[in-house]
Each structure stands twice: as structure tokens, then as C-alpha cells.
Amino acid sequence: MKILVCISKAPDTTTKISFTDGDTKFDTNGVKYIVNPYDEWYALVRGLELKEANGGTVTTVTVGTAEDEATIRKALAIGADDAVRIDTDAEDAFQVATEIANFAKTGDYDLILLGKETIDYNGSQVGGMIAEHLDQPFISLASKLDVEGNTATLDKEITGGVQTVKADLPLVVSCAKGMAEQRIPNMRGIMAARSKPLKVEASSSADKLTSFVKYQLPAPKSAVKLIDPENMDELVDLLHNEAKVI
Amino acid sequence: MSVLVYIDSSGDKIAKNAYEAVTYGKKLGDVTAVTNGKASEGDLAELGKYGADKVLVDRSFEGIDDQQLTKLVATAAEKTGATTIVFSNDLVGKAVAPRLSVRLNAGLVSGATDLPKEDGTIPVNVFSGKAFGHVKVSTDKKIIALLPNSLQPEETGSEAAVEEFDGNAGDSRVEVLDTKLPEGEIPLPEAELVVSAGRGLKGPENWGIVTDLAETLGAATACSRPVADTGWRPHHEHVGQTGVAIRPNLYIAAGISGAIQHLAGVNGSKVIVVINTDEEAPFFKAADYGVVGDAFEVLPRLNEAIKKFKASN
Numbered sequence: 001m002k003i004l005v006c007i008s009k010a011p012d013t014t015t016k017i018s019f020t021d022g023d024t025k026f027d028t029n030g031v032k033y034i035v036n037p038y039d040e041w042y043a044l045v046r047g048l049e050l051k052e053a054n055g056g057t058v059t060t061v062t063v064g065t066a067e068d069e070a071t072i073r074k075a076l077a078i079g080a081d082d083a084v085r086i087d088t089d090a091e092d093a094f095q096v097a098t099e100i101a102n103f104a105k106t107g108d109y110d111l112i113l114l115g116k117e118t119i120d121y122n123g124s125q126v127g128g129m130i131a132e133h134l135d136q137p138f139i140s141l142a143s144k145l146d147v148e149g150n151t152a153t154l155d156k157e158i159t160g161g162v163q164t165v166k167a168d169l170p171l172v173v174s175c176a177k178g179m180a181e182q183r184i185p186n187m188r189g190i191m192a193a194r195s196k197p198l199k200v201e202a203s204s205s206a207d208k209l210t211s212f213v214k215y216q217l218p219a220p221k222s223a224v225k226l227i228d229p230e231n232m233d234e235l236v237d238l239l240h241n242e243a244k245v246i
Numbered sequence: 247m248s249v250l251v252y253i254d255s256s257g258d259k260i261a262k263n264a265y266e267a268v269t270y271g272k273k274l275g276d277v278t279a280v281t282n283g284k285a286s287e288g289d290l291a292e293l294g295k296y297g298a299d300k301v302l303v304d305r306s307f308e309g310i311d312d313q314q315l316t317k318l319v320a321t322a323a324e325k326t327g328a329t330t331i332v333f334s335n336d337l338v339g340k341a342v343a344p345r346l347s348v349r350l351n352a353g354l355v356s357g358a359t360d361l362p363k364e365d366g367t368i369p370v371n372v373f374s375g376k377a378f379g380h381v382k383v384s385t386d387k388k389i390i391a392l393l394p395n396s397l398q399p400e401e402t403g404s405e406a407a408v409e410e411f412d413g414n415a416g417d418s419r420v421e422v423l424d425t426k427l428p429e430g431e432i433p434l435p436e437a438e439l440v441v442s443a444g445r446g447l448k449g450p451e452n453w454g455i456v457t458d459l460a461e462t463l464g465a466a467t468a469c470s471r472p473v474a475d476t477g478w479r480p481h482h483e484h485v486g487q488t489g490v491a492i493r494p495n496l497y498i499a500a501g502i503s504g505a506i507q508h509l510a511g512v513n514g515s516k517v518i519v520v521i522n523t524d525e526e527a528p529f530f531k532a533a534d535y536g537v538v539g540d541a542f543e544v545l546p547r548l549n550e551a552i553k554k555f556k557a558s559n
């Protein structure tokens with residue numbers, strides 16, 4: 001089985017968000033990058049488990065610049081066999097999806113796995129876009145994925161519940177919590193990652209359809225109003241008459 | 247301007263976020279709604295109240311297969327000449343809107359929190375709610391996926407004309423084996439009121455005080471990450487940067503410290519109430535109302551106070 005896992009970098013979850021250039025750019029000064037948790041914890045680890053059970057290969061693909069290589073090496077240290085970096089700035093979901101789809105067309109992958117969203121732009125766009133480019137089914141927000149022969153069985157989140165579905169490979173799957181347990185790379189993995197192949201591919205100059213022109217921080221909260229723990233009637237009154245939420 | 251709004255009518259009744267999407271569309275132009283399946287004519291005509299002139303319905307297939315729905319919406323977009331297509335950014339919207347973006351080569355704005363600004367840019371939530379971004383779409387056709395609970399549905403019109411049509415949706419390549427919809431639970435992402443608890447509750451056996459309050463309020467329940475990780479509560483209740491991001495009208499958090507990753511998923515809530523024994527808990531800085539006290543005493547007391555309030559209102 002040939003598995004392709006999309007890996008994106010994302011600012012560490014404790015990053016204090018700020019902007020520069022008249023609020024038109026995310027200020028990357030001092031920002032530490034991690035592998036997007038959904039890509040790492042769920043997509044990559046489930047890909048590795050399927051490979052361990054059924055044989056095959058796990059390749060990671062990232063659209064990005066040389067700055068992305070530290071996070072790509074982390075994915076290799078966790079256990080991917082090899083990595084591909086498509087050499088361009090990732091600026092728009094459509095562009096990223098088109099680059100990945102163009103690359104995937106050359107590889108006959110049985111499964112393309114990715115996280116349900118990135119924790120910076122939270123778009124949830126790339127998976128569905130890749131699937132449409134490749135004319136493949138897309139299972140979004142999967143919390144379980146098993147493969148037998150040429151058929152995958154999955155649990156996916158739907159409004160208010162869970163659906164179990166079945167589809168033939170090839171497939172694109174976006175991965176959410178429940179899919180796998182986080183793996184911490186060990187020393188051997190980290191050493192091995194240094195010599196695993198990381199191939200740089202030229203970009204196919206995909207179109208960009210959207211751009212971020214300005215950013216804004218939410219208005220600061222006013223100070224908390226403290227309520228006597230003995231007096232919940234007061235809280236109810238405030239929620240009803242002042243906040244008007246009940 | 248001609249606006250097309252996709253409506254998920256696969257549930258027992260049409261959800262509030264569908265009315266939100268129609269209301270949003272109405273503020274942009276003349277709205278045609280599109281859906282599939284077997285929703286009653288009356289329920290569909292009802293969309294007119296929120297501003298839809300017409301509802302196109304394809305009765306030939308049911309369900310929420312994203313490939314079929316993409317073709318359905320594309321066919322309707324061609325038929326109506328729509329230049330803007332609106333989805334609710336719920337689980338169906340998240341699967342269909344990106345596909346449609348590729349199919350129509352139309353820029354997609356997902357997670358819109360408001361109407362387009364004067365310069366045409368559209369505000370969205372970014373960095374898990376820690377900031378807003380303004381997105382410019384460079385294609386003539388646009389797709390906007392509206393974050394649930396970003397605006398209130400407004401009743402402005404009367405009944406819409408319901409018209410059956412053929413959306414050329416083709417066949418599904420995904421077979422549904424089983425659907426589990428837990429009875430009596432309110433889906434978290436669309437809930438207006440949420441009661442949430444963290445490690446301060448000490449164990450799953452203590453969750454009764456949380457679910458009792460939620461039931462009295464008609465609220466959904468949520469939890470912090472460690473609570474879901476240790477299996478005290480189901481995964482789908484985990485809110486935060488690596489869980490679900492929600493923006494209810496009211497978020498009540500008991501026994502949650504308010505770590506930055508937790509706040510990222512809930513800071514879009516209109517009103518936050520924090521109950522914590524530790525007055526230094528970081529969550530109080532993000533709260534509108536705070537109760538420094540023991541959740542084991544405060545939650546039942548709040549439950550009683552709400553019951554009293556409900557009985558007299």
C-alpha cells in the first residue's frame with residue numbers, strides 16, 4: 001500500500017499571535033514551528049500503523065520552503081520512509097491542494113491522509129480540494145480508518161453523531177481525534193531521519209484564488225465580574241438581564 | 247446579484263445554521279436555496295421567511311455524499327447564474343465547499359464571521375480564534391462558508407417557491423454502513439449554550455452535576471483535552487485548539503484552568519462564565535463572569551437557580 005501524508009508546519013500552540021507591516025503579515029519573529037498536530041498525531045501515525053500492518057510505504061509531502069525542513073525531519077523521525085517538499089511559499093489552500101494533487105498524480109497513491117485542519121488558518125480546505133482534483137472520494141473528519149484489501153472502512157464525524165462508511169481505494173481522508181495515539185520519536189528515529197530521502201520538487205506554479213490582506217486581534221476583554229459562590233440567583237439574573245444569553 | 251445557498255436538509259428538521267446562511271445570502275443579493283432528499287415542501291418553503299425567493303430540490307438522492315452534493319450545487323449554480331455561493335461551515339459545508347471551489351475554480355472563504363467589508367474582503371477566524379483575517383477573493387465567483395452562530399437568522403419574507411430539479415449528482419462511491427446519532431444530545435458545534443468541565447471534576451463518575459445543568463439549560467456538554475484523552479468523556483466533546491472550536495452565546499467552564507490551547511477553541515463565545523477554586527486560574531482573565539468556588543457545590547446550586555428562573559419565566 002502506498003500512503004501519502006500531507007504535512008504542514010504550524011506555530012507552536014503557545015505562540016502569542018501578533019502582526020507586522022501595518023497588520024498585513026503574521027509576525028514570525030521568534031515563533032517556534034511544530035508539525036501541525038492533526039497531521040502528526042493522527043494522519044501520520046495512522047499511516048504508519050497501516051503500513052506496519054499491511055506493508056507498503058509512507059511518504060510525506062509538504063508545500064513549503066527550506067524553512068519547513070525541520071518539521072519535515074520530525075515527520076521522518078516519527079517513522080515516514082521518505083519526504084517530498086514542493087518548493088514554493090504556501091499562501092492559499094487552493095494553491096497548496098493543486099500542488100499536492102499534481103504531485104500525487106505521478107505516484108499512484110492508495111491513500112492520501114491529512115489532518116482535519118491546520119491550527120493556524122483552520123481552513124479545512126486542502127483535503128476536499130485534493131480529492132476533487134483527483135476525482136476521488138473524500139472522507140472528512142475521520143476518527144477511525146481500517147483497510148482490508150482494496151476497501152477502507154471509516155468512522156466519520158457528522159452533525160450530532162458518527163457515521164460508519166465504506167469506500168474503495170484510492171481515497172483522501174482528513175483525520176481527527178481518535179484515529180491514533182501521538183508517537184514521540186526516539187533517538188534511533190531522530191538519527192535515522194537525518195539520512196532518509198527528502199526530495200525537493202519544483203512547484204507547478206498553481207494559481208492562488210484568495211489572499212489575506214489584513215489581520216486584526218480581538219478586542220480585549222473587560223475585567224471579569226466576580227459573583228458570590230453562595231448567590232447563584234445573582235448569576236442567573238445577570239445572564240438573563242445583563243448578558244441576555246438565557 | 248444572484249446568490250445560491252446550500253441547505254443541509256438531511257436531518258429531521260432544518261437546522262438553525264441553514265437559516266443563518268440564507269439570512270447572510272439575503273444581505274448579499276437575491277437568494278436561491280438548493281438541497282436534496284426528502285425534506286417536506288412546507289419546511290423548504292419556510293426558507294422564504296429568511297429571504298430565499300426559490301428553493302431547488304433534487305428528490306432523486308438522499309444523504310450527504312460530498313461528491314454528489316458538489317455536482318448538485320454546481321448544477322444549481324450554473325442554472326441560476328449565481329456568482330456567490332454560501333454554505334454553513336458545518337461538517338457538510340467543510341466537505342463540500344472545498345470540492346466545489348476546485349470544480350468551479352471559485353475562491354473559497356471558509357469560516358467567515360461577518361459580511362464582506364466595503365473593500366470586498368471577508369473576515370474569518372484565524373489562529374484558532376486568536377485573531378481575525380480579512381480575505382480577498384481574486385476570482386469572479388466566490389464561495390463563502392459561514393461560521394455557525396455568527397449572525398442571527400432574520401425573518402423578512404414570506405414562503406419561497408419550491409421547484410424540483412435534476413442536479414446531475416451522479417452516484418455515490420461511499421457506502422454508509424451505520425449512522426449513530428446519540429438521542430437527546432445537542433450537537434456541540436452548533437449549540438448556543440455550552441456547559442464544559444475539566445480535570446477539576448476529578449473523575450467521570452462526577453459528571454452528573456455537569457449533565458444535569460446542561461439538561462436544565464438545554465445546553466450541549468464539552469470538556470478539556472485531558473478529560474477526553476483519559477476517556478472520561480467522548481472525543482467529540484474536546485474543545486480547544488486541537489479539538490472543536492466553538493462560539494456559543496454562553497460557555498460555562500467548571501474546573502478548567504484556561505490554558506492557552508483551551509482558550510483558543512472557546513474565545514469566540516459571546517459570554518464566558520468560569521467556576522474555579524483557584525482565583526489565580528488563567529481562565530478568569532478571559533471570563534465575563536467568575537465564581538471562585540468549588541464546582542461540586544456551585545454547579546448544583548446554579549442548576550437549582552436556573553430551574554427556579556425557568557419556572558418563573
Ligand SMILES: Cc1cc2nc3c(=O)[nH]c(=O)nc-3n(C[C@H](O)[C@H](O)[C@H](O)COP(=O)(O)OP(=O)(O)OC[C@H]3O[C@@H](n4cnc5c(N)ncnc54)[C@H](O)[C@@H]3O)c2cc1C
Nearest residue numbers: 444445446470471486487488501502503505507508523541
Ligand atoms: C499541542 C497542545 C495542544 C493542546 N490542545 C488542547 C485543546 O485543544 N484543548 C484543551 O483543553 N487543552 C489542550 N491542551 C492542553 C492544555 O495545555 C491544558 O493542559 C489543558 O487544557 C488543561 O485541562 P484542565 O483545565 O481540564 O486541567 P488542569 O489544568 O489540571 O486544571 C484543572 C482546574 O480545575 C480547578 N479545580 C480543581 N478542583 C476544583 C473544584 N473542586 N472546583 C472548581 N475548580 C477546581 C483547578 O484550580 C484547575 O484550574 C493542549 C496542549 C498542547 C501541548
